[in-house]
Amino acid sequence: MTKLYFEPDANPQALAGLRIVVMGYGSQGRGQALNLRDSGCKVAIGLRPGGPSWKQAIADGWQPLDPVAAMEGADVVVMLAPDMAQPRLYEEAIAPRLKPGALLLFSHGFNIHYGQIRPAANVDVTMVAPKGPGSLVRRQYVEGRGVPVLIAVHQDATGKAFERTLAYAQAIGGTRAAALETSFAEETETDLFGEQAVLCGGVTELVAAGWETLVKAGYSPEVAYFECLHELKLIVDLIHEGGFARMHRYVSETAKYGDLSRGSRVVDARARESMGKILAEIQSGEFAREWIAENAAGRPRYNALLAADLDHPIEKIGAELRSRMEWLAAKAASA
DSSP: OOOEEOGGGOOGGGGTTOEEEEEOOSHHHHHHHHHHHHTTOEEEEEOOTTSHHHHHHHHTTOOOBOHHHHTTTOSEEEEOSOGGGHHHHIIIIIGGGOOTTOEEEESSOHHHHTTSOOOOTTSEEEEEEESSOHHHHHHHHHTTOOOOEEEEEEEOSSSOHHHHHHHHHHHTTHHHHOEEEOOHHHHHHHHHHIIIIIITHHHHHHHHHHHHHHHHTTOOHHHHHIIIIITHHHHHHHHHHHHHHHHHHHSOHHHHHHHHHHHHHHSOHHHHHHHHHHHHHHHHTHHHHHHHHHHHTTSHHHHHHHHHHHTSHHHHHHHHHHTTOHHHHHHHHHO
16 A cells, blocks of 8 residues: 655655755746745755746745756756756756755656666655646645655665655645555556556547547547547546546436447557557667657657547637637646
8 A cells, every 4th residue: 555645744844954956947946946935944946047937946035046057056956957958958068067865856767777877876856746737836835735746765875765756745735635655666656657657648549530530430629629528638537536436426327338348349458558558668668768868859750649549630620719718828828
């Protein structure tokens, strides 16, 4: 059973007086840094000067520093730059200046698990991974709540790694919900699998295939959009709020029978076999090596696949329909 930690389990004094440097100011960087500041932590922002994140940081009241300058006196370094940018950032700016006993903290285990970053033995290496985007981490904190987090210790050089990591989880609001103890391997492999097989890859392929099936059969693209994409949020919200049981409680008996009798014909033995292969590629490091090589080559396949995805006809139909839904247009404009 996974060990859970909550507010009373954390010792905020474990971070008292420590200089925390957040490297990166994207979604997670911004959300976590603002929460740390509001929790009374001593925080600095390390960023590449001149970019949009730099301007956002200044607008939020920070005085950002380039990564080398930010490292001066750093007790905790939080790696929130994009995964593929982290190894170079670490080698050039962080490793030469990371003092013994410092805490190197990640929100995703990719670079440690796959050996792209190999810290010295005299520093703590841990993880606090919020299970939600940085905007939600920030919003929940401001509202007095929190987003659950995964926590892990990869290397404990000081004997204080876990205590400091749990204090960090508390400072960003994670222990208000729950901090779940895990490992870098488990977080990395399950996160990649969820993204590829279910949350991103699985869902978008299922939506596109369903839409294409209806349109090919002669149904209008607009009606197909509502049935296969628009209503997806309604079902996902029910499942998110109360699992399969809540979804079954609120859909019709006809929908429920269709679910129970037909769903396994879509996600059949072949689909499950494909999921197993995807997981094996993640566990063996094959996916990581492919993604690292893709970045080193300038992302040609990535760019082609993304362009094709965004060029799918459902995107055009969806954009037209959403433009007429004032509540969605307003939400998109404020994001």
